[in-house]
Amino acid sequence: MTRVMVVDDHPMWREGVARDLTEGGFEVVATAGDGGEAVRRAPAARPQVVVLDLQLPVLSGVEVTRRLLAADPAVRVLVLSASGEHADVLEAVKAGATGYLVKSASREELLDAVTRTAQGEAVFTPGLAGLVLGEFRRLSASPTVPAGPAAPRLTDRETEVLRLVAKGLSYKQIAERLVISHRTVQNHVQNTLTKLQLHNRVELVRYAIEQGLDDELS
Amino acid sequence: MGIETAVWRALAVFRTLGLVYALAVYLRRYDEYAHPIGGWVVLGLMAGWTAVTAIAYGRPHLRRWPLLAADLAVAMSTVVATRFIDDFDRIEAGAQTLPVVWAATPVLAFAVRGGWPGGVGAACGVGVADLVHRGALTVPTANNIVLLLLAGAVVGYMMSLARRGELALARALAVRAAGRERERLSRDIHDSVLQVLALVGRRGQEAGGEAAEIGRLAADQERALRALVSAAPETVDGELDLRALLSAYATSSVTVSTPATPVVLAAARAREIAAAVGAALANVAAHAGEAARAWVLLEDAGSEVVVSVRDDGNGFDRARLEEARAEGRLGVAASIEGRVRDLGGTAVLDSRPGAGTEVELRVPR
CATH class of the missing domain: 3.30.565.10 (Histidine kinase-like ATPase, C-terminal domain)
Structure with a gap:
C-alpha cells in the first residue's frame, strides 16, 4: 500500500484529503499543518508520496520540498495547491516536486495523480505545462552568464508535447495526434522536468561557489 | 514639500537677491544717473513688488496668468524706465539697466508656470523692453536677449520634466500601496474564504444532484474571487x-x-x-x-x-x-x-x- 503524507494548514481541507486517500486505498502515514512539522515528521513516517500545499506557515512549501528531497531523494512530492500561485508552483517543481494538481480537481483526479506520482510519473496539469514552457523560454531568452552553464533547451518534440499538454490534451490524445506511443509522451514530459531540475541544481551550486559557501557545504 | 512650492520659494529668493544686486549696482553708479530721485522711485517699486510677489506666488490660487502678466509688465516697465532716468550717453555706451537681473524673474516665473513656451514668450517680452531701453540692437542687448531666451526655455523644459517625474513617483507609490493592500487581502482571503469555497465545490460535486450545482457555483466563485485578489493593477x-x-x-x-x-x-x-x-x-x-x-x-x-x-x-x-x-x-x-x-x-x-x-x-x- 502506498504511504502518503498530507501537508496543509487548513484543518478541514487536510482531513478531507486524508479521508479521500484512505477511502481510495492509500495509507495516510502522517499529516502536518505547517512546513516545520512536515519536515520533522517525514523521517519517522517515511512517506512515499507527500501531498503538499504551498502556502504554509513556518516553512514555505518550496522550502519543504527542498528539505524533504535532501533528506530522502526517493520521496515524491505532489503539489496540491490553489490555482494562481504561479511563481511558487514553478519554484517547487524546480526544487524537485514531480506533480501539480489544483485544489479544484475532483477526487478521482486526486487519487489518479497520487497513484501516478507514486509510480514515478510526472503529473502535469495544463497549468504546469504552461509554467514550464514559459520557464524554458525565459531561460533561453536571458543572456547566458560567461563560464555559467548553458541554458537548458527543449527539443522541438518536447516543446510540441508540452504545448499540447498545456492545451488540455491527454497523453493518449497526444500519442494519437503525433503517432507515438503513450510511453514516449510520458518520457518527453518527464525529460522536460528533469532538465529543469538539473539546471536548477547546477545554478544553486554555482551560486554557492560564487558566494564562497562551498567550503561550508562540504 | 512638493516640487511646486519649493520652486516658487526659490523664485522669491532669486528675486530678493536680484533686488539687493540692483541696489548695489545703483549705489555704485549713483552719481552718474541723470535723475537719481527717479531711480529711488523705481527701486522702491521693485522692493514693493518683490514683497507682493513673495506673498502672492506663495498662494497656489493666485499663481495664475493675471499675476504673471502683471509681473512681466512691472519688470518691463522698470527696464524701459531706465531710459528716462539714466544719462543718455551712458545708455548709448551700453550701461546696464536699473533692475539688472531682477527683470529676468518673470521669465523664470512664466517658465515654471507654462513650460518652455511660457519661458520663451516672457523672454521675448523682456527682450522688447531691453530694445526700447537701448533704442537699438547692440551686441550686449542681443547677448542679454539670447540669455533670457535660453533661461526661459531651459527652466521651462526642466520644470515639465520635474513635474512628470513627480507625477510618476506619486503614481508608483500609489501602485505600491495598492499592491501591498492587495497582498494582505489576498493572504486573508486565501486562508479563509477560498479554502472553504474550494472544499464546498469539491464535496458538492461528489455528492451529485442539486448539491453538484451548488458545488459548481462555489468553484466558479472561488476562481472569480482568486482572479480578483490576484489581478495586477496597471503598471506605471x-x-x-x-x-x-x-x-x-x-x-x-x-x-x-x-x-x-x-x-x-x-x-x-x-x-x-x-x-x-x-x-x-x-x-x-x-x-x-x-x-x-x-x-x-x-x-x-x-x-x-x-x-x-x-x-x-x-x-x-x-x-x-x-x-x-x-x-x-x-x-x-x-x-x-x-x-x-x-x-x-x-x-x-x-x-x-x-x-x-x-x-x-x-x-x-
Missing part, C-alpha cells in the same frame, strides 16, 4: 500584465495556462488581445456544445505573444468553414481575425469534426 507606464486579463476567464470549464513571469504589453494592446480571446471563448460557449471544455495557453516568444484557445467540442470540417467564410457568415471568427489583424498579428483557425476547434493568435509586441 500604462502597461498591463496580459496574464491577469486572461486569468479572469478561468471557470470550471475554462483552464488558463500562463508563464510564471509577467507578460507585459501596452495596456490597449493587452486589452485588445484579451477581448479577442474573450470572443473565441464566447464562440466555444455558443457552438462547441454543452459539455465542451476550453483551454487557453499564453506564451511569451519575446518579439510576439502567442495565445492558443482550444476546445474539445463538436468542431467542424474545413470545407464548411470555407463555405461560411465565402458567404460572410463567419461572425465571431471574423471579429477575432479582425481584431488580431488590427494589432499586426495573425489568427489561425483549425478544426476537425468531433475533435474540437483551435485558434492560435500571434500578436507582435
Whole structure:
C-alpha cells in the first residue's frame, strides 16, 4: 500500500484529503499543518508520496520540498495547491516536486495523480505545462552568464508535447495526434522536468561557489 | 514639500537677491544717473513688488496668468524706465539697466508656470523692453536677449520634466500601496474564504444532484474571487500584465495556462488581445456544445505573444468553414481575425469534426 503524507494548514481541507486517500486505498502515514512539522515528521513516517500545499506557515512549501528531497531523494512530492500561485508552483517543481494538481480537481483526479506520482510519473496539469514552457523560454531568452552553464533547451518534440499538454490534451490524445506511443509522451514530459531540475541544481551550486559557501557545504 | 512650492520659494529668493544686486549696482553708479530721485522711485517699486510677489506666488490660487502678466509688465516697465532716468550717453555706451537681473524673474516665473513656451514668450517680452531701453540692437542687448531666451526655455523644459517625474513617483507609490493592500487581502482571503469555497465545490460535486450545482457555483466563485485578489493593477507606464486579463476567464470549464513571469504589453494592446480571446471563448460557449471544455495557453516568444484557445467540442470540417467564410457568415471568427489583424498579428483557425476547434493568435509586441 502506498504511504502518503498530507501537508496543509487548513484543518478541514487536510482531513478531507486524508479521508479521500484512505477511502481510495492509500495509507495516510502522517499529516502536518505547517512546513516545520512536515519536515520533522517525514523521517519517522517515511512517506512515499507527500501531498503538499504551498502556502504554509513556518516553512514555505518550496522550502519543504527542498528539505524533504535532501533528506530522502526517493520521496515524491505532489503539489496540491490553489490555482494562481504561479511563481511558487514553478519554484517547487524546480526544487524537485514531480506533480501539480489544483485544489479544484475532483477526487478521482486526486487519487489518479497520487497513484501516478507514486509510480514515478510526472503529473502535469495544463497549468504546469504552461509554467514550464514559459520557464524554458525565459531561460533561453536571458543572456547566458560567461563560464555559467548553458541554458537548458527543449527539443522541438518536447516543446510540441508540452504545448499540447498545456492545451488540455491527454497523453493518449497526444500519442494519437503525433503517432507515438503513450510511453514516449510520458518520457518527453518527464525529460522536460528533469532538465529543469538539473539546471536548477547546477545554478544553486554555482551560486554557492560564487558566494564562497562551498567550503561550508562540504 | 512638493516640487511646486519649493520652486516658487526659490523664485522669491532669486528675486530678493536680484533686488539687493540692483541696489548695489545703483549705489555704485549713483552719481552718474541723470535723475537719481527717479531711480529711488523705481527701486522702491521693485522692493514693493518683490514683497507682493513673495506673498502672492506663495498662494497656489493666485499663481495664475493675471499675476504673471502683471509681473512681466512691472519688470518691463522698470527696464524701459531706465531710459528716462539714466544719462543718455551712458545708455548709448551700453550701461546696464536699473533692475539688472531682477527683470529676468518673470521669465523664470512664466517658465515654471507654462513650460518652455511660457519661458520663451516672457523672454521675448523682456527682450522688447531691453530694445526700447537701448533704442537699438547692440551686441550686449542681443547677448542679454539670447540669455533670457535660453533661461526661459531651459527652466521651462526642466520644470515639465520635474513635474512628470513627480507625477510618476506619486503614481508608483500609489501602485505600491495598492499592491501591498492587495497582498494582505489576498493572504486573508486565501486562508479563509477560498479554502472553504474550494472544499464546498469539491464535496458538492461528489455528492451529485442539486448539491453538484451548488458545488459548481462555489468553484466558479472561488476562481472569480482568486482572479480578483490576484489581478495586477496597471503598471506605471500604462502597461498591463496580459496574464491577469486572461486569468479572469478561468471557470470550471475554462483552464488558463500562463508563464510564471509577467507578460507585459501596452495596456490597449493587452486589452485588445484579451477581448479577442474573450470572443473565441464566447464562440466555444455558443457552438462547441454543452459539455465542451476550453483551454487557453499564453506564451511569451519575446518579439510576439502567442495565445492558443482550444476546445474539445463538436468542431467542424474545413470545407464548411470555407463555405461560411465565402458567404460572410463567419461572425465571431471574423471579429477575432479582425481584431488580431488590427494589432499586426495573425489568427489561425483549425478544426476537425468531433475533435474540437483551435485558434492560435500571434500578436507582435
